Structure formats: structure tokens, C-alpha cells
Amino acid sequence: MPHVVIIGCGFGGLAAARELAGADVRITMIDRSNHHLFQPLLYQVATAGLSAPAISAPIRAILSEQRNLTTLMAAVTAIDVVARTVTLEDGASIAYDHLIVAAGSTHSYFGRDEWAQLAPGLKTLEDAFEIRKRILMAFEYAERETDARRRQEWLTFTVIGGGATGVEMAGTLVEIARHTLSGEFRNIDPHSARVVLIEGSDRILGAYPPDLSEKARDQLQKLGVDVRTGSRVVHIDEKCVRYANFDGEQTLASRTVIWSAGVAASPLGKSLGVELDRAGRVPVSAELNIAGRDDVYVIGDLAAAQSDGKPVPGVSPAAKQMGRVAARNIKHRIAGKPTEAFAYQDYGSLATIGRKAAIAMVGKLKFSGYPAWLFWLFVHVYFLIGFRNRIMVMSDWAWAYLTFKRSARVISSTMRERAEEGHKLPLE
């Protein structure tokens, strides 16, 4: 029976696996983590609105009914398209007949990797816990700080990058400061927290038309976010962020910095032996194959795919659609039937900004504000994997909406552990 190996159980890999259910193939799903992650809601874990299990599910559990599939929790370190093998982190080698590479993307610090420690990005649950910890600890340190200047450093939050994640983070941070933590501190007023969103280009949410970008900016500013477009970050350290704009260089004293500016394709693309595009993505044919290898498919964020002559955006619906086409092409080839070409079906775009604030684009229809936010809510709950998670998320959100409370405000490390690990204390 032909052996199909799928690397990565994100939206693309999972869709491919499901499309192959019942097919006469043996499938191995390899993922370095034990769970599928509903990434569009990861920022809610980072901002203590949802617990990790609400937006993630064990891959084994999701795919347990699919009898032709084996799940392997392992990290792939290399792919050999000539020998047709995949190498794992422990040196083990797995042979494939058909390979789907759905390894996704990671943060890019544009060559400034030293910023990774100072300004964590948001891709994994581990990232979300780290950001949650930093946000909640910043308020704790501010409460203990006696110097007014340093206190304001702790109460200033900077989000770098005005894409969807950056906008969501900034909008939610304001809500935490103004509502969630309201009344819980005695020495500081969480309302005095400042949230700054820094974007290099001249508008936020650049993937949307300018008028929607403008609406998003208005809504963000109304919520209380300080939006600074046309500002390129040139320096980050423990205490400040420096950025350059048309006024010259500005310094922003801020202790908590979150990175959502750059995305890089998974380094796994390099081992495929084909030339990558500028963003490190793998060019694929209409059938989603790499050049000269019709047994190797690349899908999702790692693929530089075209549809109708236009590049396919790195969004989850595109990944799912590619996963299904790649899986079907494997079945077609096994059956000796003609393959199909990938055509991206754009159902629209949606970005949430904060409580009752969002922008949406569905076909020719553009809308924003409360209706867009309700639409966003509906779509996200609907697409959440698994009935159970949907209920969990809805009840968490209903509770948060009514009470302004956030249910996942727990930091698992203690103050002493932090001190022992050399974390900076406020009274330095």
C-alpha cells in the first residue's frame, strides 16, 4: 500500500489527512507537537482570555477514527527527495511514496535574532504562555515599583507589527488594562497603562483595502491604542524600543514588547533542493508539486502557490484548500487519473480589533464595527475544531463579555523561581 507522509498537522496537513480517509494508502502524520492548534485564537491564550485546551486538541484524538493513519510526535530535521526519506530528530529515517510538506512558518526578526528574547512572537502555545506571563508580570512589577518613571516603563506595552495578530494583541491589551484588572491593584491604576502599536508601512492591516485599514485604525484609537505607522524599529532592549520615522529616531520606554512583524517560512523548505522565493517559501506547480517531483507536495504557508496568476495568501482557508487538492492529486496519481489544478477560493477576510470592533470583507461587501465583530465571532466559533472546544470557547467568551473577566489569568511560575532564574525585579 503506498505510504503517504504528511509533515505538520496545521490546517493544511489536517485537511490533507482527512481527505485521504478511506483511501487505499497508509498515512503517517508527523508533527513536533502533540496537538493541532487553532492559531487564529492563539492571541486569546496570550491575553489570558482562553485556556490552552480550548483552542487545541490532541492530534491522536482528532485522527483516532482514521484507521489508515499513524500519528508520530517527532521533529523532522531533513527531507531527501532523491532517496525519498524524511529524517527525524533522533536520526530515524522514514521512507515515503508521497510526501506532503505542511510545515508552516515561524517568526522572522529580519536578521536581528537577538530580539527574539526581548520581543517574543506568537506562533505556539509556549509562545502564548510566555507572552501571557510577561503581560501579567508587568502589572505585578509596576505595583511593586516605587519610582514613577520605572513604573510607567512597566505599564507601557509595545506591539511591533500592524498585521492581524498585532492589531488583535493591541486591542486586547487595552481591554485587559481598562476592564479586566480594574480595581485589583492598590498602588497603580491599570487604566494608566499605555499600548503602542508600531507598524513600518504607512497603514495597519495592509492586506485590506485602504478604507478598511483606516476604519481599523479609527476603532483601535477609539479603544485607546496609540498607533504609529511609518515607523521602523531599529533597536530593542529590556527597557525600551527605538524606531525611526519621518521625524527621525524616537525612543519609547517600554518593558513589554511583543513581536508580530515578520513571518518566515519553515527552514524545512531548504532541504527540498529547489530554489526558494525571497520569503523562503517553496514555489509549487498548479498541482502543488515542487519542480520535477510529482511525489512531493508543499502546501500552506510554506508554499509559494499561484492561483489565477496571483499569489495565494498565507491564510488558513488557503492552507485547507491546498491540503485537499494535494491529497486528491495523490489519489488521482495512484488511480492513474488526471490531476487537478489548485484554484484558490477566496471567501473573504476578517480581522478583529477588540470588543465590538472588527473589519470584514466578504466578496464585494465591506463592513466594520459591531456587525463585523459579531460576524467574526460566529465564523471563529463555527470553524473551531471539535464540538467540545466550541462549547468551551463560547462559554468562556460569554462569561468574559458579560463580566470583563478573563478566565486564564494564571502564571505557573512563582516569584522565587523567577528570581532564581535571574529575571529582573522591579526594584533593581
Place this chain on the structure above:
Amino acid sequence: MPHVVIIGCGFGGLAAARELAGADVRITMIDRSNHHLFQPLLYQVATAGLSAPAISAPIRAILSEQRNLTTLMAAVTAIDVVARTVTLEDGASIAYDHLIVAAGSTHSYFGRDEWAQLAPGLKTLEDAFEIRKRILMAFEYAERETDARRRQEWLTFTVIGGGATGVEMAGTLVEIARHTLSGEFRNIDPHSARVVLIEGSDRILGAYPPDLSEKARDQLQKLGVDVRTGSRVVHIDEKCVRYANFDGEQTLASRTVIWSAGVAASPLGKSLGVELDRAGRVPVSAELNIAGRDDVYVIGDLAAAQSDGKPVPGVSPAAKQMGRVAARNIKHRIAGKPTEAFAYQDYGSLATIGRKAAIAMVGKLKFSGYPAWLFWLFVHVYFLIGFRNRIMVMSDWAWAYLTFKRSARVISSTMRERAEEGHKLPLE
């Protein structure tokens, strides 16, 4: 206004703080973590049944309405009862007029501290995440292991200590193996997992009468736990546990070991300048004061208190009751009124063993099995802090009960991170 400092926001410290609501005092609640933990359900987090937010709540949020109280997230490193100050991990010093020490207890490895890494105990959320990770990873490693002997090492789980936590852990581990993971693996059969409970004394749940211990043992064995009493652990390493019993020394090949054998009082007791009892606890007067200091109270697991001439057990109802008495005695002393003596009110004891299995003792009434389990369920949901958490826990449990699924089976670290951190891989 007199300044009351409370160290530790467990059951005792929280009860004391609440008793002082509205009193003419200024209270500082110091805890090294940011949350109050409902410890009786911590084993459910460790076994992936509940998420962390379901059994913990931010101390600030719980106590935000109490206007005479300030919360400080800090670790106390020393107490000076002469200068009447408390020292924090950053060197800061806080003066008190009245002090309540409710610092609780920690694991004890009976002088074998090197076992802490090999056999983690269960006291904090961090501990619970570590144990959850080890349990879930053991099945992953077993799935990848090709050698039958090593595979069985990964599928053997050892719980050391047959107290309440050990019994709960062992019972739940069997349920995970036999039900939750059923059908999700292709190379291993999780049913073949073995759970061994090792207890040094001649019966488990030694705090209960012998007939209930016997019932608990029967129920555990019926669930599938291999119970070995009269067995003293003499050696632990990555691959095995060695214990001595009347047959001599036995070696058990087991990769996952959980420690619930020993409890030691918080080391903070040492800085109070009084002689401690053998378990490191602080002897207190009927008013819960330490010798010669009627401004210093010790409550909860850290206190060696007497009631009716008998030692008060280290259980949460006792901690709560002590917290209330200590708080009232502070109010009495401020008002110049006579103090009250602590009298422990024993409402009974309850231990859960697994699905539909428990033992209970209420007054003279003893019962076990399904009725005891239902009673356990009711009591634990009822006493969970906060209406919100109660709903979360109930819905999680109802779901788990009906489907055998466990909702929190997420490991946040990836296989590559584990490899980089030098975790042992199955194919060593």
C-alpha cells in the same frame, strides 16, 4: 491603622483575609504565585482532566473587593519576629503589627533530594504540568519504541506513596490508559500500560480506619492498579525504581515515576526562632501563636496545632478554620477583648480512587464505592472557589464522564525543544 501581613494565599491565608474584611486594619497578602490553587483537584490537572484556570483563580481577582487589602506577588525569604519585619526575595522589607504565616508545605524526599528530578511531586501548577507532560510523553515514546522491553518500561507508571494524592493519581492513570487513549495508537495498546502504587506502610490511606483502607485497596485493584504495600523505595533512576519489602529488594522497570510519599513543612518555619517538631512544623498555642509572640500566628500545614489534646491533621478544612480563628484573635487583641482558643471541627474525610470509586467518613458514618464517589463529586464542586470555576469544572467533568475524553491533553513543548534540552529519546 494596624498592619496585618499574611504570608501565603492557600486555604488558611485566604480564610484569614476574608475574616478580616471590613476590619479596621490594613492587610498585605503576600504570595509567591499569582493565584489561589484549589489543591484537592490538582491531580486532575496533572492527569489532563482539567485545565489550570479551572482550579485556580488570580488572588487579586478573588480579593479585589476587599478594599483594606493589598496583594503582593513576592517570595518571602525571612521573618524577623524581633524587628517585626518580613524580607522579600529582592531584599525589600515589610513591617507588620500582626503576622499570619500560612506558608504551607512542600515535598520531602527524606534527604534524597536527587530524586526530585526523577520523581516529581505534586504541589504547584508547574508540578502538575510537568507530570502531565511526562505521562503523555511516555505513551508517545512507547509508540515510537521498537524494542519490546524498553516499550514496557515506557508503559509502566509508578506512583510512590499511598496517601490521598497517590491513590488519586494511580486510579486516574489507569483510566487514561484504558479509556482516554484507547484506539489512538497504532503500535502500542495503551491498555497494556501498568500502574504500580508503592506504599511503605502496611496499608494505603493510613489516615482512614483499616476497613476503609481495605475497601480502597479493593477498588484500586479492581480498576487495575498493582498495589504494593510494605514496600520502601531505596533507589530511583531514569529507568527503574528499586524497593525493599519482606521478600528482599525488588526492581521495577519504569520510566515514569510520581512522588507523593512525603510532605515537609515550609522552610519559612525555621526563621521564626522557635523549636520545630520532627516534621519541621511550628508548635502553636491554643490561640495559634508561637511561643512568646502574640503578634505572630502560624496556621495550616505549617502549624503543629492541638485540638482536644490531639494533633490537628494537615487538611484544608483545618487550615480554613485556623485562618478564621487567627484573624478573629487579631481583631480581639486590637479591641482589647479576650482571645478564643482553636477547636478543630472535623466534618469528615473523603478520598477518591477513580471513576465511581471513593471512600468517605462522615461522623460515625463510613461508606465507599459509587455513593462515596458521588458525595466526593458534590463536595468538591461545591467548595471550589468561585461560581465560574465551578461551572467550568462541572462541564469538563460531565464531558469526561460521558465520553472518557480528557480535555487538557496538551503538551506545550515540541519534540525538537525536548531534544535540544537533552531529554532522552526512546531510540537511545
